[in-house]
Amino acid sequence: MTAQGEDILAWLDDAISLREQKARRLGGGPFEVKTYPWGGTYLEGAELHEDEIAHIVLHDPASVLRRCAADRELLELHGGRAHSCPAYDYDGDLDEHARFYNHEVCPVVQHLADGYGWTAKQTSPSKGDQVT
């Protein structure tokens, strides 16, 4: 791996670790948006302390749009097309050039779906499935 590749991986690890740390400080669960009887909305159980504000700032619309654009780039490379990418085989060994056909879901797509709330209990996602 090149020095630039190592720099990007280290930066990504730091960025993910920061988000994990801030999310865990808030209990790790989802926020629930509630509606007041008189209108308006609020976050259930959140009085917006410093940690919550820091977490929300990390997930501002600009950040979410960057994440979505990056995830779409990964889907363009790995989704719905025949390709090779690293995957663990049935013995748990890393196969650096596992072949996936266009109807198969590679680990990158599976992990992207996991990040959006897809669970292993669900069947493989297909185009048009509702996401939450």
Ligand SMILES: [Zn+2]
């Ligand atoms: Zn792939």
